[in-house]
Amino acid sequence: MNLFKQRGVAVVTALLLTTLAITIVASLFWQQQVQVRSIENQRFQLQKKWVLRGALDWAGLILREDRRISKVDHLGEPWAVSLGDTRLDQYVENGKTDTEDSDATLSGQISDAQAKYNLTNLAANGQVDPRELAVFAKLLSNLRLDPSLAQQVAVQIALTQERVVAGPDKPGDSSKKQEDSGAGKLGGGLSGANTTLHGGLSSVGLSTSSNSEVQFLKFSQIEDLLAVPGFNSSMIFRLRNFVTVLPRVTKINVNTTTAEVLSARLENVSLSDAALMIASRDRAYFLDFERFRMNFQDKVQESDRNFLEFQSNFFVVNGKVKLNRSLLEVDALFERDDTKTQVLWIKEN
DSSP: OHHHHHHHHHHHHHHHHHHHHHHHHHHHHHHHHHHHHHHHHHHHHHHHHHHHHHHHHHHHHHHHHHHHHOSOOOTTSGGGSOEEEEEOHHHHHTTOOTTSOOOEEEEEEEEEGGGSEEGGGGEETTEEOHHHHHHHHHHHHHTTSOTTHHHHHHHHHHHTSOOOOOOOOOTTOHHHHHHHHHHTOGGGOSTTOOOSOBTTBOTTSOBOOTTOSOOOOOOOSGGGGGGSTTOOHHHHHHHTTTEEOOSSOOOEETTTOOHHHHHHHSTTOOHHHHHHHHHHHHHSOOOSHHHHHHHTTTTOOGGGGGGEESSOSEEEEEEEEEETTEEEEEEEEEEEOSSOEEEEEEEEO
C-alpha cells in the first residue's frame, strides 16, 4: 500500500514538474516574441519617420519651385494635387524579412493655410481688433455657430500677446485711470465687456498692460480653442476647414479660400454672393485685386485690398505612411518666401 502511494506521489510530482517546465518554456517564448515585436515596431517607426522626412523635403521643393515660376497661387497648380496611396515596394524590399508582406504606402496633400481665417488676426499688440472681431463673428454665423463666441476667442488671443506698456499718467487722467482699472478686472466676465479701444485695455475691456501677472500661452493650433469656454470637440471639427492659427497676421487668398471665409472677410458680401465668386474663380483664377474687383464692382470695395491676397506664404503639408501593420500621420506647417521654404512645426496625429 505504501509502495502504491509512493508511485502516485511520483506521478503527480512528475506531472507538476512537466507543467512547470512547459510554463517556463512558454513564458520564455512569449517574452522573446514580445521583444521581437518591439524591435520590429521600433524599426517600422524609424522607417516611417524617414519616409515622411523625405516626403516633407519633397513638398518643400514643390513649393519653392512653384514660387519660382509663379507669383499667383491657385488650386490648379501642382502643389494642390493630392497624392493618393503610392506603394513603396522598392523601399520596403531593402528592410523586410522573409515573413513580412511588402505593404508600404505613402499618401498626402498640400493645403493653403491662407485659405482659412487666421485667429492671430483677432488682436495686435495685446489689443483686440474690432474689425477682425466682426469678421470672425460673421464666419461663426456662416457656419451656424454662436457668433458671440468670437469675443471670447479674441480676448484669449489678446492675452497671449505681448502687453503694451502704458506711458506716464497725465494731469486729469486720474478718473480715466480708475475707470480703466475697474474695467480691466477679469472677474467682471466677458459677456458684458466694453467694445471700444482706450488706454491699456483691449477692445473688449480686459487689461493688456505689461503689469499683468498671468501670461497665457500663445495659440498654435485650432485645438487650442478647447481652452475657450463654449467650444467643444464637435465645434473644433466643424471649424477645422475654415480656421487656422498662423504665427503672424495674414491675408486671405481669394484663389484658394471657401465661400464661408470669403463672405466673412468681405463686409458687403453674403454667403450666396461668395458662392458665386467661388464659382467664377473655379472657371478662371484671379491674377490680382484689380481683376477681382472688376468682376464684382458692386460687392468689393477698395479698402478690401488690405485684407485680400492672391498668393500664399503658409502651407500645411499632411503626410501618411502605412508600413505593414503600423501607421504614422503627420501635419507640418511650411512658411515660404522668395528666397527659402522652412518648416515651422511638425505634429504627429
